[in-house]
Amino acid sequence: MAENPSGDLRLVQLSKQFADFTACHPLDLTIPQGSFFALLGPSGCGKTTTLRMIAGLEEPTGGSIFIGDTDITHTKAYRRNVNTVFQSYALFPHMTIIENVAFGLKRRGDKEAMKKAQEALDLVELGHRAKQKPNQLSGGMQQRVALARALVNRPDVLLLDEPLGALDLKLRRQMQIELKRIQLDVGITFVHVTHDQEEAMTMADEVAVMNAGRLEQVGTPTELYDHPASTFVANFLGQSNLLTSRIVGDAGEGLLDVDCHGYPIRIAAAHVPAGVRDVFVGVRPEKLRIGHTGANQLTGTITDDSFTGVSTHYLVQLPWGFEVTVVQPNDGSPRAKVGEKVDISWDPGSEFVLDARQDEDAGLLDEEIRHG
Amino acid sequence: MANMAVAVGGTPAPAARPTRRNWVPYALLLPGLLWLAVFYAAPMFTLGSQSLQEGNVYDGYVLTGNVGIYPEALSEYWPHLLRSLGYAASATIAGLVLAYPLAYYMAQKAGRWKNIMLILVIAPFFTSFLIRTLAWRIILSDGGVVSDIVHTTGLINLLDIMGLTQGGTLLNSKFAVMAGLTYNFLPFMILPLYAALERLDPRLMEAARDLYASGWETFRHVIFPLSLPGVVAGTLLTFIPATGDYINSRLLGNTQTVMIGQVIDSLFLRVLDFPKAAALSFILLVMIVTLVGIYVRRAGTEELV
Incomplete structure (x- = not known):
């Protein structure tokens, strides 16, 4: 009977219009059952609105939401088998920790609510705090209570709204690992909203990048990083050197000849957008090397270097004034000095290619926008 | 006062500061306490004693302790x-x-x-x-x-x-x-x-x-x-x-x-x-x-x- 027998979460042409602005343009998205999925984007990109629509806390303007074959678009929030871990945790201050965790089970009339709640608390290693009130716990502990309170209901989908945002860096790393472990344990679909690209990449099986109410790209972290589909994704996920270039001919063996400000380079033909001649050739800083070990070579002057321990980051100014970032691993190779003229090189195929008819600074923070 | 504060705190503190700090709260309480004493405690006391008096307005009232x-x-x-x-x-x-x-x-x-x-x-x-x-x-x-x-x-x-x-x-x-x-x-x-x-x-x-x-x-x-x-x-x-x-x-x-x-x-x-x-x-x-x-x-x- 079912065309979609699994419990995949599907958003079909889902949109949200507020009085004066569009939070979400119609978007289509399928989130496989049991996956750890991240919705990534800068603040105001519509990711939280999307999450709230899935939770039922926001009424969509258009489109539908399905879990498996069931249309839950207009199902009331309290009837959806979906639970949320809120950014602010939203623990009930007048209840004890265990009462908080048992809340959902009790509303559904579960006879073993307290027992299950205790088990859930043990899972997040807070069993011994059951009788305390939320304000007696640290932020990290409250976060784990919020997680237990949502997970204990065994929802079809667990929504996490920047759940680690309020934690300090060390605790955040710890919780990332913890969350991933728990997700693998319980096998519930996790939809994780975050603006932290590193968090999304390390935790998620699949990432959807959102910008200004639209989906930019959906893919695994490696796909997004190695083959971003837009300058926004290229800049928002990691660092990118975007070289303005023009495709001039076929070099055979799956390669294309490209003119980069008068310098000949070659790129792999496989990932070039169809019918485009003016392109950005994107090379990640760690794929560029100092010295001429790669087939593509450019010459430039080092204008800045910073040593981070594992690697050295160089800013290299190319002849036409554009500065690229090069990351040299600390593998014993000789280090270059500021002012030194160096060759930089890379192999064809380690780049990605984007249509040049878009804003090359999309996805950058204001202070990151390079000039020249 | 100052000596007490030192003894309790266990650390030698400048004498002047704790002394001054100690009477400030009482000074702040004083106006309110005076008001309550004159317009609340005193009338309550009068009312209480009045309830235990006997007599009438013409001959005057005498406190007899008439709890009945x-x-x-x-x-x-x-x-x-x-x-x-x-x-x-x-x-x-x-x-x-x-x-x-x-x-x-x-x-x-x-x-x-x-x-x-x-x-x-x-x-x-x-x-x-x-x-x-x-x-x-x-x-x-x-x-x-x-x-x-x-x-x-x-x-x-x-x-x-x-x-x-x-x-x-x-x-x-x-x-x-x-x-x-x-x-x-x-x-x-x-x-x-x-x-x-x-x-x-x-x-x-x-x-x-x-x-x-x-x-x-x-x-x-x-x-x-x-x-x-x-x-x-x-x-x-x-x-x-x-x-x-x-x-x-x-x-x-x-x-x-x-x-x-x-x-x-x-x-x-x-x-x-x-x-x-x-x-x-x-x-x-x-x-x-x-x-x-x-x-x-x-x-x-x-x-x-």
């Missing part, structure tokens, strides 16, 4: 005491039912209308209590709009059956007294409820909805418990003054609706039976304090307030 006046006053006026508590409780419950949705709306939903609504709630205070209560005589008078409505809808029959009105008239009835009390103390119910509900984090309601709680369950398990401090404050601010009120029952009631405040008032100013009036005042005081004590304890708000 208390059971005497109680046996004579217990119906008025009970009636007062009943009316006040009714007005408090009616006030709570009326005020809660309004306060909730103002605190959580009114947005930019919030301040205007708050001013409207406080607006009646710009007119005298007496005049507002007198206005209710006109509002409830025969042939008025309210009277017409209860007659055409047949509500008046219900009120008659319940014994709240008699003979189809709204005025000079139990109903009128309770309505007057409810009206007059409503702002005292609304404001604390508003303050409590204003602090309520709307995200907690979302969390409740997310955790399978329907609207009613969210109210029962999250909104109401968290607004309890406001409920307790509002009901106390309504119940206590309403119990001792003597304006509403005089202006809107009849001889069957006399409240204890009215009795004390006339014993003091008309009958001139000062000892009995004083004794009744103390009986009322003790009853209210006892009831409030039980109530606050039951509500379990010690840690919330």
Whole structure:
């Protein structure tokens, strides 16, 4: 009977219009059952609105939401088998920790609510705090209570709204690992909203990048990083050197000849957008090397270097004034000095290619926008 | 003082600072304490001693320690005491039912209308209590709009059956007294409820909805418990003054609706039976304090307030 027998979460042409602005343009998205999925984007990109629509806390303007074959678009929030871990945790201050965790089970009339709640608390290693009130716990502990309170209901989908945002860096790393472990344990679909690209990449099986109410790209972290589909994704996920270039001919063996400000380079033909001649050739800083070990070579002057321990980051100014970032691993190779003229090189195929008819600074923070 | 502070603290501290710090709080307390001593403690003491005096205004009163006046006053006026508590409780419950949705709306939903609504709630205070209560005589008078409505809808029959009105008239009835009390103390119910509900984090309601709680369950398990401090404050601010009120029952009631405040008032100013009036005042005081004590304890708000 079912065309979609699994419990995949599907958003079909889902949109949200507020009085004066569009939070979400119609978007289509399928989130496989049991996956750890991240919705990534800068603040105001519509990711939280999307999450709230899935939770039922926001009424969509258009489109539908399905879990498996069931249309839950207009199902009331309290009837959806979906639970949320809120950014602010939203623990009930007048209840004890265990009462908080048992809340959902009790509303559904579960006879073993307290027992299950205790088990859930043990899972997040807070069993011994059951009788305390939320304000007696640290932020990290409250976060784990919020997680237990949502997970204990065994929802079809667990929504996490920047759940680690309020934690300090060390605790955040710890919780990332913890969350991933728990997700693998319980096998519930996790939809994780975050603006932290590193968090999304390390935790998620699949990432959807959102910008200004639209989906930019959906893919695994490696796909997004190695083959971003837009300058926004290229800049928002990691660092990118975007070289303005023009495709001039076929070099055979799956390669294309490209003119980069008068310098000949070659790129792999496989990932070039169809019918485009003016392109950005994107090379990640760690794929560029100092010295001429790669087939593509450019010459430039080092204008800045910073040593981070594992690697050295160089800013290299190319002849036409554009500065690229090069990351040299600390593998014993000789280090270059500021002012030194160096060759930089890379192999064809380690780049990605984007249509040049878009804003090359999309996805950058204001202070990151390079000039020249 | 300074030596003590050093001894207790265990560390040598400059003598001047702790000494000065120590008397500042008392100095700040002094004006208030003086005021209370002169206008609260002293009159209470006088009232207490008056209740134990015997005599009359012409020959003067003598302190005889006549504690028998208390059971005497109680046996004579217990119906008025009970009636007062009943009316006040009714007005408090009616006030709570009326005020809660309004306060909730103002605190959580009114947005930019919030301040205007708050001013409207406080607006009646710009007119005298007496005049507002007198206005209710006109509002409830025969042939008025309210009277017409209860007659055409047949509500008046219900009120008659319940014994709240008699003979189809709204005025000079139990109903009128309770309505007057409810009206007059409503702002005292609304404001604390508003303050409590204003602090309520709307995200907690979302969390409740997310955790399978329907609207009613969210109210029962999250909104109401968290607004309890406001409920307790509002009901106390309504119940206590309403119990001792003597304006509403005089202006809107009849001889069957006399409240204890009215009795004390006339014993003091008309009958001139000062000892009995004083004794009744103390009986009322003790009853209210006892009831409030039980109530606050039951509500379990010690840690919330």
